[in-house]
Amino acid sequence: MRRPFARALAGALTLVAGAAVAPLAQAPTAAADSVVIGGQPVKVADSPWVVALASRDRFGGIRDGQFCGGVLVAPTTVVTAAHCLGRQVLGGPVDSVADFRVITGRTELRAPDGREIAVRAARVNPAYDPGTNAGDLAVLELAEAVPADHVLPMAGDGHPGYEAGTGAAVYGWGDTSGFGDYAYGLRAAQVTVLDDEVCRRAYPGNSDGQYRADSMVCAGDRSGGKDACQGDSGGPLVARGRLIGLVSWGRGCGRADSPGVYTRIAPLIDFVSGLQRGGRPSGV
Numbered sequence: 001m002r003r004p005f006a007r008a009l010a011g012a013l014t015l016v017a018g019a020a021v022a023p024l025a026q027a028p029t030a031a032a033d034s035v036v037i038g039g040q041p042v043k044v045a046d047s048p049w050v051v052a053l054a055s056r057d058r059f060g061g062i063r064d065g066q067f068c069g070g071v072l073v074a075p076t077t078v079v080t081a082a083h084c085l086g087r088q089v090l091g092g093p094v095d096s097v098a099d100f101r102v103i104t105g106r107t108e109l110r111a112p113d114g115r116e117i118a119v120r121a122a123r124v125n126p127a128y129d130p131g132t133n134a135g136d137l138a139v140l141e142l143a144e145a146v147p148a149d150h151v152l153p154m155a156g157d158g159h160p161g162y163e164a165g166t167g168a169a170v171y172g173w174g175d176t177s178g179f180g181d182y183a184y185g186l187r188a189a190q191v192t193v194l195d196d197e198v199c200r201r202a203y204p205g206n207s208d209g210q211y212r213a214d215s216m217v218c219a220g221d222r223s224g225g226k227d228a229c230q231g232d233s234g235g236p237l238v239a240r241g242r243l244i245g246l247v248s249w250g251r252g253c254g255r256a257d258s259p260g261v262y263t264r265i266a267p268l269i270d271f272v273s274g275l276q277r278g279g280r281p282s283g284v
Contacts, residue, residue, distance in 0.1 A: 042171070042188045044107040044114070049152035049243075050171045050186060050236060051078055052103040053140075054116075066109055069172045069235025070102060071243055073154055074276050075145035078102055080234030081246050081263065082128040082138040097122050097140070104146055109173060109184045118143040125271055134215040136248040136263045139275050152236065152243045157266045161239030164195035168219050168239035170247065170260070174231025189226045191219040193239060194259050202258055208251045215267060217245045220259035227260045229253035237262045 044050060049072040054065040068084035085097070097119045106114030120143045127135040155161045161168065171188045196211070199218035203211040211218065219237060220227055228235065228247040237245035245262025252258050 040188060041185050042107075044105060044186050047171060047186075047188070047238075048072070048105065048146075048150040052106070052109060052173055053080060053084060053234065054101045054103055055099050066103070066173055067231065068233045069174075069231075069247065070140065071234075071236040071246070072104070072146055072151045073243065073272060074151055075148055076142045077272070077276055078140040078142060079243075079246065079265075079272060080138055080140060081248055082124045082136045083130065083133070083248075084234045085122060085124060085138050100140070102140065102142060104150070107186045115144075115146075117146075123275060125268060132210060132212070133249045133261070133263075134212055135268070137246060137265075137268050137271075139272055141275075152238065153241070154265050154269050154272065155239070155242035155244045156269055159240070159242055159244065159266070161242050161244045162193065162217060162264075162266070164193055164198075166193040166239050167191075168193050168237055168244065170219070170228050170232070170235065170237050170262075172228060172232030172235040172247065174229050174233075174235075189228075191221060191226050191237075191260070193217065193219045193244070194222075199259060199261065203251070203261065208258075209249060209261070211261060213264075215264055216248070216261050217264045218259040218261045219245070220254075222256065227254040 051070045051072060052066045053068040053070050055067060068080055070078040070080035073079050100119040101116040102119060103109070104115050104117060119140045121141045123139045125135045125137045128137065129135060160166065168191050169188045170191055171186065173184065173186060196213040199211040199213070199216070202218070203209050217237070227250065230253070232247045235247045236243050237247065243265055245265060248261050248263045250258055250260045
């Protein structure tokens with residue numbers, strides 16, 4: 001399963017509860033110098049909508065405190081995985097997001113460039129089920145706006161990006177090997193959107209989880225080696241110029257029989273758009 005990761009605490013991080021925090025099932029077959037599992041370095045200037053989520057108080061220095069990814073879908077709105085907010089998703093203000101920072105415009109996390117923007121409020125998708133990972137999405141309201149041309153449009157129902165066989169890209173600063181080799185520079189891997197039936201066979205509902213086509217989309221490489229991994233949770237899956245998914249969960253990283261599973265964006269556009277129209281996220 002995917003999970004958030006803080007470099008300062010490594011495997012001891014316990015932000016997430018329930019099934020969404022299950023560790024990697026087994027080591028992947030990707031090489032240790034692969035990126036996001038089988039990708040390449042990219043510049044944030046070419047994808048300014050990709051952001052890193054970090055916590056200064058929880059994990060020490062802000063540049064070493066990255067634990068999830070996210071996507072700018074409006075000048076003051078970031079979407080990420082609900083499980084990145086940890087115990088908060090189980091129904092209460094257990095921890096505050098006041099110490100969260102959204103890092104924009106920074107390819108290399110240890111660099112001084114870009115911006116570190118405070119999170120004013122957050123809202124978890126009310127239909128999110130931490131037991132099945134269905135509806136794994138949260139919305140963060142930023143204290144400051146980013147330029148309008150730094151946002152990525154969301155893909156609605158019927159968008160060709162969801163069609164099986166479509167090329168897509170997944171972005172993140174997470175584990176590049178499955179062995180704790182975390183990237184400090186932004187990486188992207190080219191993957192393929194897979195048919196729902198392929199994903200149902202991979203995740204039929206046993207202990208490894210169940211694929212649900214109404215709320216999930218899966219992507220990867222049929223031969224393995226290209227995938228998201230630990231620390232990439234909440235990061236974008238992009239196809240044909242639109243956001244189609246958020247890194248959510250999977251079995252291991254880069255395994256041929258275990259494609260990555262992403263939160264399907266289309267069913268959640270109304271929820272996100274409703275908050276943008278004035279239903280401000282409630283503080284947590």
